Amino acid sequence: xxxxxxxxxxxxxxxxxxxxxxxxxxxxxxxxxxxxxxxxxxxxxxxxxxxxxxxxxxxxxxxxxxxxxxxxxxxxxxxxxxxxxxxxxxxxxxxxxxxxxxxxxxxxxxxxxxxxxxxxxxxxxxxxxxxxxxxxxxxxxxxxxxxxxxxxxxxxxxxxxxxxxxxxxxxxxxxxxxxxxxxxxxxxxxxxxxxxxxxxxxxxxxxxxxxxxxxxxxxxxxxxxxxxxxxxxxxxxxxxxxxxxxxxxxxxxxxxxxxxxxxxxxxxxxxxxxxxxxxxxxxxxxxxxxxxxxxxxxxxxxxxxxxxxxxxxxxxxxxxxxxxxxxxxxxxxxxxxxxxxxxxx
Amino acid sequence: xxxxxxxxxxxxxxxxxxxxxxxxxxxxxxxxxxxxxxxxxxxxxxxxxxxxxxxxxxxxxxxxxxxxxxxxxxxxxxxxxxxxxxxxxxxxxxxxxxxxxxxxxxxxxxxxxxxxxxxxxxxxxxxxxxxxxxxxxxxxxxxxxxxxxxxxxxxxxxxxxxxxxxxxxxxxxxxxxxxxxxxxxxxxxxxxxxxxxxxx
Numbered sequence: 001x002x003x004x005x006x007x008x009x010x011x012x013x014x015x016x017x018x019x020x021x022x023x024x025x026x027x028x029x030x031x032x033x034x035x036x037x038x039x040x041x042x043x044x045x046x047x048x049x050x051x052x053x054x055x056x057x058x059x060x061x062x063x064x065x066x067x068x069x070x071x072x073x074x075x076x077x078x079x080x081x082x083x084x085x086x087x088x089x090x091x092x093x094x095x096x097x098x099x100x101x102x103x104x105x106x107x108x109x110x111x112x113x114x115x116x117x118x119x120x121x122x123x124x125x126x127x128x129x130x131x132x133x134x135x136x137x138x139x140x141x142x143x144x145x146x147x148x149x150x151x152x153x154x155x156x157x158x159x160x161x162x163x164x165x166x167x168x169x170x171x172x173x174x175x176x177x178x179x180x181x182x183x184x185x186x187x188x189x190x191x192x193x194x195x196x197x198x199x200x201x202x203x204x205x206x207x208x209x210x211x212x213x214x215x216x217x218x219x220x221x222x223x224x225x226x227x228x229x230x231x232x233x234x235x236x237x238x239x240x241x242x243x244x245x246x247x248x249x250x251x252x253x254x255x256x257x258x259x260x261x262x263x264x265x266x267x268x269x270x271x272x273x274x275x276x277x278x279x280x281x282x283x284x285x286x287x288x289x290x291x292x293x294x295x296x297x298x299x300x301x302x303x304x305x306x307x308x309x310x311x312x313x314x315x316x317x318x319x320x321x322x323x324x325x326x327x328x329x330x331x332x333x334x335x336x337x338x339x340x341x342x343x344x345x
Numbered sequence: 346x347x348x349x350x351x352x353x354x355x356x357x358x359x360x361x362x363x364x365x366x367x368x369x370x371x372x373x374x375x376x377x378x379x380x381x382x383x384x385x386x387x388x389x390x391x392x393x394x395x396x397x398x399x400x401x402x403x404x405x406x407x408x409x410x411x412x413x414x415x416x417x418x419x420x421x422x423x424x425x426x427x428x429x430x431x432x433x434x435x436x437x438x439x440x441x442x443x444x445x446x447x448x449x450x451x452x453x454x455x456x457x458x459x460x461x462x463x464x465x466x467x468x469x470x471x472x473x474x475x476x477x478x479x480x481x482x483x484x485x486x487x488x489x490x491x492x493x494x495x496x497x498x499x500x501x502x503x504x505x506x507x508x509x510x511x512x513x514x515x516x517x518x519x520x521x522x523x524x525x526x527x528x529x530x531x532x533x534x535x536x537x538x539x540x541x542x543x544x545x
Contacts, residue, residue: 089374089378120397120474120475121397121401121475128405129404131409131410134409134413135381138416138417142416154420157417161414164410
């Protein structure tokens with residue numbers, strides 16, 4: 001492997017750092033794209049079985065080619081631009097939605113060594129980048145020149161901005177426990193088996209983070225933008241690939257939230273129990289298993305819970321989650337000054 | 346010219362262009378979006394100065410929160426551009442005066458007062474944590490000003506909420522606490538009555 005890198009380095013000369021970074025970016029984005037294509041398949045299959053249906057099984061063996069057929073179909077559809085729409089912003093909005101969803105992956109560590117940019121403030125970076133995703137939604141709603149899309153965009157944006165606060169406070173608890181803003185350091189602080197991970201000492205924050213993550217993604221049971229009974233989603237005017245990009249952004253964000261939950265509360269690449277044969281399995285596969293588990297939870301929630309009403313969503317975010325996180329931050333901070341502080345490290 | 350200088354000029358030119366468009370754009374929503382762009386490139390410039398914590402906070406607070414609310418307001422208001430342009434020539438002399446004064450002050454600060462500002466800061470070793478240093482300074486040397494700023498912000502939050510708080514009688518707001526604690530006796534009334542014979 002090192003020899004191969006040396007040969008390539010000689011071949012590209014001074015352009016090598018650029019080429020190497022590009023290769024790493026492709027190495028992250030390509031599996032991610034494939035992953036989210038099959039996440040849509042998994043969603044339909046899993047919810048199908050939960051509802052005693054079979055789900056997609058016509059395209060390819062057992063329906064395995066369904067996501068590819070869906071992608072092709074969306075690619076070939078016309079992008080309808082509504083009359084009176086602000087054309088430039090209408091087309092810019094999906095780009096602004098997917099850009100942050102992919103850029104956030106730059107600092108996500110997949111194992112102790114596998115990380116594109118190991119920066120010190122990586123948690124802050126992710127929060128900053130993901131907070132920009134809301135522009136895609138606001139602008140999509142506004143540029144469509146449709147009252148329904150506009151109202152939908154406003155609702156979705158207000159929901160995202162509200163739950164970002166609860167999410168941020170949940171992360172503050174993690175930062176206090178790990179004493180670092182670096183995702184790699186946070187995982188290292190949870191070294192050991194399942195009882196050393198932060199889901200246990202920070203249990204309220206874990207629950208708040210998981211549910212706020214769902215609300216942040218506009219996913220069931222907080223998916224008013226997709227509510228059949230109230231068609232006022234920000235993307236009602238979008239069709240073809242422009243719609244597909246919003247869809248991709250949603251699923252990329254879903255995998256991102258699942259990964260962050262695994263890294264910060266479920267011990268990242270640490271094995272379930274820190275003894276053989278569990279610690280023979282490479283860390284990357286443990287992380288993958290945890291991400292898949294959290295994603296399964298997301299799909300399970302969608303099949304289980306009825307949709308929240310909009311004012312109830314806002315009430316839950318502002319009046320329940322934010323106070324809970326604030327109280328638990330005080331609890332953690334106070335406990336750290338007592339002999340019981342080791343419980344929160 | 347090294348790579349860093351190139352990046353600086355790239356970002357700075359975008360920043361200047363975006364800043365200019367904020368004041369010249371015809372549509373308020375476009376102006377707000379150009380302001381977002383200028384904040385973002387400003388954050389890029391701060392990153393070049395190795396102030397990564399400040400840069401990320403600028404993106405998080407100003408782009409992620411303040412400008413979203415700004416856009417909300419601009420989109421919701423039915424702005425009449427023609428009406429807004431009416432006072433342009435009346436206000437121009439005062440605006441020009443303020444603008445020129447600010448430009449002079451900034452030039453003075455950069456050229457006369459602080460000579461050290463123009464020299465580029467020395468770069469730090471790879472292990473240097475900007476965030477940690479900033480946190481240490483804020484909670485040791487500058488703890489009183491910092492706490493004072495926090496209290497002022499808290500007062501501002503309370504005041505902002507107090508302004509929006511209006512008591513309206515007759516709204517049909519739900520009280521979840523009451524809904525949860527409701528008992529069967531409040532909702533269902535069981536009546537005992539003898540069976541009736543029908544159809545005779």
